Amino acid sequence: MKIKTIALLHPGNMGATIGAAAATSGARVVWVSRERSKATQERARQAGLVDVKNLAAAIRESDVILSVCPPHAALEVARSVAEQKFSGIYVDANAVSRATAERIGEIVTKAGASFVDGGIIGSPVKRAGTTRLYLSGARAPEVAGLFSASMLDARAIGEKPGAASALKMAYAAWSKCTDALVLAVCALAATEGVDKALLEEWAISQPDLERRCIQAAAVAAPKAWRYVGEMREIAATFEAAGLPTGFHNAAAEICERLVPFKDRTDPAPTVAAVVDALSAPPAKDRKASV
Numbered sequence: 001m002k003i004k005t006i007a008l009l010h011p012g013n014m015g016a017t018i019g020a021a022a023a024t025s026g027a028r029v030v031w032v033s034r035e036r037s038k039a040t041q042e043r044a045r046q047a048g049l050v051d052v053k054n055l056a057a058a059i060r061e062s063d064v065i066l067s068v069c070p071p072h073a074a075l076e077v078a079r080s081v082a083e084q085k086f087s088g089i090y091v092d093a094n095a096v097s098r099a100t101a102e103r104i105g106e107i108v109t110k111a112g113a114s115f116v117d118g119g120i121i122g123s124p125v126k127r128a129g130t131t132r133l134y135l136s137g138a139r140a141p142e143v144a145g146l147f148s149a150s151m152l153d154a155r156a157i158g159e160k161p162g163a164a165s166a167l168k169m170a171y172a173a174w175s176k177c178t179d180a181l182v183l184a185v186c187a188l189a190a191t192e193g194v195d196k197a198l199l200e201e202w203a204i205s206q207p208d209l210e211r212r213c214i215q216a217a218a219v220a221a222p223k224a225w226r227y228v229g230e231m232r233e234i235a236a237t238f239e240a241a242g243l244p245t246g247f248h249n250a251a252a253e254i255c256e257r258l259v260p261f262k263d264r265t266d267p268a269p270t271v272a273a274v275v276d277a278l279s280a281p282p283a284k285d286r287k288a289s290v
Helices: 013-023 038-047 055-061 071-082 098-110 140-145 163-191 195-205 209-240 246-257 271-279 283-289
Strands: 005-009 028-031 064-067 089-092 114-122 131-136 153-156
Touching: 005 013, 005 055, 013 028, 013 038, 013 064, 028 055, 055 071, 064 071, 071 089, 071 098, 071 209, 089 098, 089 140, 098 114, 098 163, 098 209, 114 140, 114 163, 131 140, 131 163, 140 153, 163 195, 163 209, 163 246, 163 271, 195 209, 209 246, 209 271, 246 271
Parallel strands: 005 028, 005 064, 064 089, 089 114, 131 153
Antiparallel strands: 114 131
């Protein structure tokens, strides 16, 4: 199958770079600007994506659809595409559990599409070696081939959809949960009045942890709003495997408390500001105490 047009839904910080990488195959990459923010429109423009104004047009013109969105929206995006009877290749590259990926596959294949499950590990694609797109499904090698000339390392890892999402969940269970954990530890130490002593002990026995805490506040806190759903998906993945879910449900709660820092990068959040946000009672508790 000659892939001429790819639709990207929707070009966030990561998605826009995935779309630009897909364009290296020679395919035309389109997106839908309707009801999208100015920031999204600017990202799409910089990535060289073609605006087709509405979803129906994007689906009608495309051979492949790439869904790259926050995990809580993944099912909704799949349903909106299925309603249009899309019959090409639907790639869900979102941070969802195997069960959610399989549900998405059921939705789009019932409407006539082929399904490829994807999981992105790494940062937005700005140079080679930073980002992998893992793919699973019968047509995963075909999708991986779209990125062969790009800086994105696309890898097909199995013919059965779900493997790519499972890998993403296992990876993020460590990388993103530990960001939440180290910030929660700092908040605990500050609440107990031992934060200075903790930093001194870290300098002796865990010299990398202070740096990690600073980095988590500056880099992870502005993105924590996107991680709430992902932590819930990871917890569901652990539950399906018969493992405790408490780690990641707690991480989801920590991320919820960091929502006020959404996309705040100039200036980046400090550890002190993040500690204050984590130490404050949740909104529902504040309301109850009035």
